[in-house]
Amino acid sequence: MRRDVFQAIADPTRRDIIGLIAKKPMTPNGVAESFGVSRQAISKHIQILLECGLLGINPQGRERYYTVQPKKLAEVADWIDPFRKMWEGRFEKLDDIINTLKNEQNGSEK
Amino acid sequence: MRRDVFQAIADPTRRDIIGLIAKKPMTPNGVAESFGVSRQAISKHIQILLECGLLGINPQGRERYYTVQPKKLAEVADWIDPFRKMWEGRFEKLDDIINTLKNEQNGSEK
DNA sequence: TATATGTGCAATCAATCGATTGCACAATGA
DNA sequence: TCATTGTGCAATCGATTGATTGCACATATA
Numbered sequence: 116m117r118r119d120v121f122q123a124i125a126d127p128t129r130r131d132i133i134g135l136i137a138k139k140p141m142t143p144n145g146v147a148e149s150f151g152v153s154r155q156a157i158s159k160h161i162q163i164l165l166e167c168g169l170l171g172i173n174p175q176g177r178e179r180y181y182t183v184q185p186k187k188l189a190e191v192a193d194w195i196d197p198f199r200k201m202w203e204g205r206f207e208k209l210d211d212i213i214n215t216l217k218n219e220q221n222g223s224e225k
Numbered sequence: 226m227r228r229d230v231f232q233a234i235a236d237p238t239r240r241d242i243i244g245l246i247a248k249k250p251m252t253p254n255g256v257a258e259s260f261g262v263s264r265q266a267i268s269k270h271i272q273i274l275l276e277c278g279l280l281g282i283n284p285q286g287r288e289r290y291y292t293v294q295p296k297k298l299a300e301v302a303d304w305i306d307p308f309r310k311m312w313e314g315r316f317e318k319l320d321d322i323i324n325t326l327k328n329e330q331n332g333s334e335k
Numbered sequence: 336t337a338t339a340t341g342t343g344c345a346a347t348c349a350a351t352c353g354a355t356t357g358c359a360c361a362a363t364g365a
Numbered sequence: 366t367c368a369t370t371g372t373g374c375a376a377t378c379g380a381t382t383g384a385t386t387g388c389a390c391a392t393a394t395a
Contacts, residue, residue, distance in 0.1 A: 125235035126353080130304065137308065144371065156354050158373065177362040177371050185308035192305050194240065198247065198295035199302060236383080254341065266384050268343065287341050287392040 118166045120190045128152070129160050133169060133183055140173060140180040228276045230300045238262070239270050243279060243293055250283060250290040 124130055132146055143161060147154040161181060164170040168187045173180040234240055242256055253271060257264040271291055274280040278297045283290040 119237075121237075121240070122235045124304075125232045127229075127231075128353085130231070133308075137311070142371075143373090152353085153355060154372085155356080155374090159353075162373085179372070183308070183311075186312040188305050188308045189312060191301065192309060194234075195298050195302050195305075198243075198293070198298045201247070201293075201295040202299060238383085252341075253343090262383085263385065264342085265344090265386080269383075272343085289342070 118163065120167050120169060120187055121194075123163055123167045123169055124188075124191065126160070129164060132157070132160055132164065136170065136181055137183040137185070140182045142178045142180055146181075228273065230277050230279060230297055231304075233273055233277045233279055234298075234301065236270070239274060242267070242270055242274065246280065246291050247293040247295070250292045252288045252290055256291075 124133070128150065131150070135141060135146060135149055143154060143158050146161070147157040150157060161170060165172070165181075169184055171182045171184050173182055234243070238260065241260070245251060245256060245259055253264055253268050256271070257267040260267060271280060275282070275291075279294055281292045281294050283292055
């Protein structure tokens with residue numbers, strides 16, 4: 116079963132769950148009340164987010180408060196970062212990869 | 226058919242394709258040679274990346290050179306940004322974070 | 336012209352996904 | 366104790382995904 120952060124945040128419901136829990140740690144029932152799906156469906160989404168490290172648990176009695184582990188999103192941010200430099204036009208600090216890209220693009224024009 | 230950037234980059238092969246084409250615009254055959262799957266499979270990945278705006282086309286004769294449109298990844302970076310502030314411990318703009326999350330939640334309701 | 340090459344599209348298939356229902360079990364409270 | 370509540374887990378189902386094969390068509394090349 117593939118459980119990486121990229122796949123986890125691909126689902127819009129899971130992104131909403133992350134956004135919700137980021138504001139305030141919540142229980143599965145609390146989260147489910149904010150969505151139009153069953154508690155079990157939310158529970159499965161939470162399970163996926165747990166398995167890839169995007170959420171943490173804080174049990175209180177029979178309730179389980181889930182919290183967001185935002186640091187885990189750095190994996191995505193790190194992958195995007197070189198491309199950010201491309202679209203922001205900050206070419207002064209580019210590594211060889213991006214320099215190669217620029218040269219090849221100019222060279223491939225007729 | 227859902228065609229958003231988050232779903233597009235969820236597949237590791239597609240992320241590899243983006244990384245490859247970012248170095249140098251490539252044809253489908255060129256890309257396929259770098260992977261262990263068929264040309265048609267690569268072609269379908271490219272189609273998905275095209276449909277969500279992550280790639281552009283530059284036809285040269287019967288060859289089609291695909292280029293990366295990095296700006297499209299800003300959609301993902303923008304979603305991550307409030308969380309980046311969380312994991313980097315910059316809480317001075319917490320109100321902005323909360324507001325951003327609120328807006329995102331409202332805007333993504335089905 | 337005829338042949339080879341580069342590419343896209345349709346059909347197909349196994350695997351996975353997102354959701355539901357039903358049940359089990361521990362913690363709470365009468 | 367016994368009923369209620371909060372939660373997790375298993376079975377199931379329809380839709381989607383990622384891959385393959387086969388074919389069509391335009392472009393290049395002999």
